[in-house]
Amino acid sequence: PVFECNIMCKCSEDCKNRVVQRGLEFKLQVFKTTKKGWGLCTLDFIPKGRFVCEYAGEVIGFTEACRRMQSQQSSDMNYIIAVREHLNNGHVMETFVDPAHRGNIGRFLNHSCQPNLFMVPVRVHSLVPKLALFAARDIVPKEELSFDYSGRFNNLLEEKTHEGRLDRENEMRKACYCGAALCTGFLPLDKSLCDITK
Template sequence: MNLMRGYDVCCGLENLAVYVERGEESLPQFKYSPEHVSGPGADQDPSEITYLGCDCVSTSCRPDSCSCLQHHGESYDENLCLRDCEGKETDFSRPVFECNVMCKCSEACKNRVVQRGLGYRLQIFKGGPKGWGLHTLEFIPKGRFVCQYAGEVIGLAEARRRLQSQKPGDMNYLIAVKEHIGGGKMIETFVDPAVVGNVGRFLNHSCQPNLFMVPVRVNSVVPKLALFAGRDILAGEELMYDYSGRYKNVTEKASVQETTDMDLVERKPCYCGAETCSGFLPFDISVMNSG
């Protein structure tokens, strides 16, 4: 592989440099940020510290004594792999809260994973109808953190405005993450890395992905959108996730109104090549609705 050693897409802001396989002459122009930044309409500043820390003085926190772990349980095992809820391979619905800058535990605490940044060598490449993509240069075990999807955190009105102003040929980087918190309530986070973002913006969609996204909170109530390996990933494999937020094509039935509204949207074709490919890229019609 031809690595452009003189050009780090991350501008030295990550633990590891990320190079472009075949040159950077046509790489999209954007400002690199390893973390979220506050954008128009954001309810919360993602850089604001909003969580109290634990008083643990041990090297790594224990669930019987750590205030962070007592609330939500252990999220990672001894190998720093994300735990599932009940031993189910695709069930990663447990809230993830890592120890933060206010905690007294050491940087080696195993409840500090996503905040450590990139841990695997990644490379940007271009080829085929999908355009730019991201692959790994080394083996990644199942459950390990790979990278964040970071960008501008914006409000619903701004997300709708940006989608409505897009032309048919424009790339859509905006993602809407919905978290159900009980009592019929839901938290929505809108992230757009089109202008300010990180290496996650180069990830392509797949209907049978090898990554899945989990909202992880560290210092702020605004979640980091963390991507973990859903299976063992071999060196050289393209890294992909399902833009709809699902994993292994576990689908939910759309309502009649959503199906009708979707007929009015010009869907973009999906080129993932999976056996279960739906033929179109996912699109959250609720962002476009005025309600």
């Protein structure tokens, strides 16, 4: 886990271990894309490794995340992100964030199969992490900002089976328009939040 200095520390606000809590340092702009709805780009050069923004929103539990996902129509925008941290004792700590009604500029970030940002859960004053996005490489002005919604894990179409279950899972997926050379063709789907048996 990543912890930043906080109110319990004796260091100053200039401490180098206070990054995410300082907020935005780069000029970002919301813009309309051709196929993906709204997007977010940078107006500044962002060096590799620098903090860009937080994916902030309402922190909800698993049951509420499932309820919200299952009540959505296929045409609805899905902003809920599930972050799972695997602890060394074998437990998994889950954080679900939904910025649909309460959030920040991070909600306009689109998915990419080859993103220029990566997400790190960072704790400051609480055990609930801030979902911090950092530059995976140098990013030039006017470039769209993106991250991999799947965390680069298991975002592959599954093989068809005679029972048709995997076919139904694949049908639930939305098309991906990231334009990356290695695009999988669809957005990641967190099947744990969807009741695919209905």
